[in-house]
Amino acid sequence: MSLxxxxxxxxxxxxxxxxxxxxxxxxxxxxxxxxxxxxxxQALLDKNSFHEYDLFVEHEARDFDMDKKVLHGDGVIIGTxxxxxxxxxxxxxxxxxxxxxxxxxxxxxxxxxxDHALKMRVPLIGINDSGGARIQEGVNSLAGYGEIFxxxxxxxxxxxxxxxxxGPCAGGAVYSPALTDFVFVVENISKMFxxxxxxxxxxxxEEISMEDLGGAKVHSEITGNAHFYSLSEEECFExxxxxxxxxxxNNTQKxxxxxxxxxxxxxxxxxxxxxxPRQPYDVRDVIRAIVDDSDFxxxxxxxxxxxxxxxxxxxxxxxxxxxxxxKVLAGVLDCDSSDKxxxxxxxxxxxxxxxxxxxxxxxxxxxxxxxxAGVIRHGAKVLYAFSEASVPKITIIxxxxxxxxxxxxxxxxxxxxxxxxxxxxxxxxxxPEGAANIIFRKEISGAEDPEEMRKIKVKEYKDxxxxxxxxxxxxxxxxxxxxxxxxxxxxxxxxxxxxxxDNRPAKKHGIPPF
Amino acid sequence: METEKKNKSLVIEGSKYLTHFxxxxxxxxxxxxxxxxxxxxxLPGSIFKLxxxxxxxxxxxxxxxxxxAMKMRNHYIAPIQGVVKKILVKEGQFFKKNExxxxxx
Numbered sequence: 001m002s003l004x005x006x007x008x009x010x011x012x013x014x015x016x017x018x019x020x021x022x023x024x025x026x027x028x029x030x031x032x033x034x035x036x037x038x039x040x041x042q043a044l045l046d047k048n049s050f051h052e053y054d055l056f057v058e059h060e061a062r063d064f065d066m067d068k069k070v071l072h073g074d075g076v077i078i079g080t081x082x083x084x085x086x087x088x089x090x091x092x093x094x095x096x097x098x099x100x101x102x103x104x105x106x107x108x109x110x111x112x113x114x115d116h117a118l119k120m121r122v123p124l125i126g127i128n129d130s131g132g133a134r135i136q137e138g139v140n141s142l143a144g145y146g147e148i149f150x151x152x153x154x155x156x157x158x159x160x161x162x163x164x165x166x167g168p169c170a171g172g173a174v175y176s177p178a179l180t181d182f183v184f185v186v187e188n189i190s191k192m193f194x195x196x197x198x199x200x201x202x203x204x205x206e207e208i209s210m211e212d213l214g215g216a217k218v219h220s221e222i223t224g225n226a227h228f229y230s231l232s233e234e235e236c237f238e239x240x241x242x243x244x245x246x247x248x249x250n251n252t253q254k255x256x257x258x259x260x261x262x263x264x265x266x267x268x269x270x271x272x273x274x275x276x277p278r279q280p281y282d283v284r285d286v287i288r289a290i291v292d293d294s295d296f297x298x299x300x301x302x303x304x305x306x307x308x309x310x311x312x313x314x315x316x317x318x319x320x321x322x323x324x325x326x327k328v329l330a331g332v333l334d335c336d337s338s339d340k341x342x343x344x345x346x347x348x349x350x351x352x353x354x355x356x357x358x359x360x361x362x363x364x365x366x367x368x369x370x371x372x373a374g375v376i377r378h379g380a381k382v383l384y385a386f387s388e389a390s391v392p393k394i395t396i397i398x399x400x401x402x403x404x405x406x407x408x409x410x411x412x413x414x415x416x417x418x419x420x421x422x423x424x425x426x427x428x429x430x431x432p433e434g435a436a437n438i439i440f441r442k443e444i445s446g447a448e449d450p451e452e453m454r455k456i457k458v459k460e461y462k463d464x465x466x467x468x469x470x471x472x473x474x475x476x477x478x479x480x481x482x483x484x485x486x487x488x489x490x491x492x493x494x495x496x497x498x499x500x501x502d503n504r505p506a507k508k509h510g511i512p513p514f
Numbered sequence: 515m516e517t518e519k520k521n522k523s524l525v526i527e528g529s530k531y532l533t534h535f536x537x538x539x540x541x542x543x544x545x546x547x548x549x550x551x552x553x554x555x556x557l558p559g560s561i562f563k564l565x566x567x568x569x570x571x572x573x574x575x576x577x578x579x580x581x582x583a584m585k586m587r588n589h590y591i592a593p594i595q596g597v598v599k600k601i602l603v604k605e606g607q608f609f610k611k612n613e614x615x616x617x618x619x
Binding site: 280304403 | 521524526527528529530531532533534535536537538539542543545557558584610611
């Protein structure tokens with residue numbers, strides 16, 4: 001056989017495998033409003049950059065007549081490519097082939113590309129669209145999941161890992177996304193749960209739809225399992241691409257710097273924040289007023305919206321922002337917002353991204369539900385994460401910094417590198433009303449007009465302590481700044497911290513309050 | 515475009531803050547003091563065997579009934595000492611989560 005003929009045969013074989021689960025299955029996939037695995041990869045990666053491996057892998061299952069079945073590529077596509085020139089390793093489960101079910105060879109393909117990503121120190125993107133374990137392959141499919149989870153853990157904090165849920169992802173399969181850094185979901189397409197509606201109905205008698213149990217909205221708003229929510233696969237791919245521009249390829253590098261840009265003039269820092277600390281505003285506008293091109297890329301927008309996290313650039317460099325959001329629940333810390341902030345701080349720390357905190361919070365959310373949900377250990381995560389982080393850490397106190405919240409939100413005492421306060425800052429052990437009630441209890445209750453006395457005492461406390469100067473006098477904050485100076489101060493603080501060295505005692509690892 | 519929601523007030527340490535509530539906060543369940551005399555199902559299941567009768571004096575720690583749930587037969591242990599006032603289920607009967615099974619006087 002001549003080389004030409006052999007090459008023709010290769011092309012024929014390729015075409016066969018690339019057809020996936022065949023026309024009928026592809027039609028079904030499209031009818032569900034979903035793209036096929038290969039189309040997804042093409043849509044996400046730079047044009048013509050994708051190179052596929054293990055195309056001709058075949059399963060080795062023999063039981064239950066599996067030996068008579070041909071499963072093209074064993075239901076998963078793996079390969080490498082680029083996103084805006086950044087190298088990535090990628091896998092995409094092909095639902096048209098045996099429902100994207102995970103058998104031994106399917107898992108082996110995934111772990112191969114995972115090993116590759118870790119070795120090459122490049123981001124890993126996993127597109128999940130699978131019915132779950134391939135039951136016919138029994139314990140081999142469980143072994144496959146385990147091998148994936150182990151590698152997710154091994155790679156955690158070394159290379160960025162992104163999970164894209166574009167179909168069902170149920171049972172054990174959900175744990176791979178849960179172990180990765182960012183989870184993307186799409187309305188009506190993504191479904192994640194440990195036990196599905198049918199099991200819940202038979203065992204518990206509770207009836208619920210897949211969407212209500214583990215749809216995109218549920219995981220974006222209620223559980224916090226997802227980080228990015230979108231209405232279409234195309235929008236989802238745009239989010240992934242944008243995220244890739246903000247993060248480094250691995251933990252030994254810094255995120256790519258972009259040409260510096262000014263923030264847009266429509267966001268004016270001094271016009272956003274009301275001086276009355278009890279009035280709400282959208283803290284994201286403060287971030288937009290500060291960052292390059294006013295481009296703030298928010299993460300977990302819908303979950304625990306009382307804290308805001310995300311990326312922006314300052315003078316071209318990526319910065320991770322953590323900000324209390326007075327617009328939602330007055331910006332309190334609670335179980336969910338603590339989890340959200342702490343995890344993001346650890347992400348930034350692992351990947352050499354400086355952290356900027358905008359603080360304006362009245363304290364912790366009171367309530368039996370919070371206490372019983374373990375707000376103590378959840379809240380402790382914030383302390384742990386900020387204390388542990390050794391990247392440049394800067395705090396700007398906009399208004400309220402009361403009590404435990406003051407300590408938790410990257411205070412000097414947790415080794416913030418710079419703490420700045422606006423003149424509107426109130427750094428105190430608690431809010432003026434609460435403090436006056438305790439300190440002046442006798443004077444208030446003994447007064448002829450207790451209400452009037454309370455007002456007088458609250459004002460007295462406010463005048464004396466509800467300002468940044470008491471903390472400034474002790475050096476707990478480095479500077480009281482004009483709000484207009486915020487961007488310049490931050491840009492300078494980050495530049496000056498570029499070579500920060502913060503050595504910590506050697507240990508295997510800490511024991512964070514998980 | 516975001517729809518403008520009306521501000522609500524949230525009191526923290528005596529100060530009243532204007533803000534919005536999120537879904538989870540709005541949907542939170544108010545805590546009520548549990549009544550030990552009322553035995554409710556923690557899981558849905560069925561009664562395998564009733565070990566006590568109405569009017570019977572029961573010691574704390576003795577089995578009230580055996581129920582099947584999550585493919586297991588479990589003994590329900592009396593959390594208090596008392597007299598059984600009411601039994602609301604029969605042997606073999608299915609019950610839902612939070613359904614009242616038995617009441618003490």
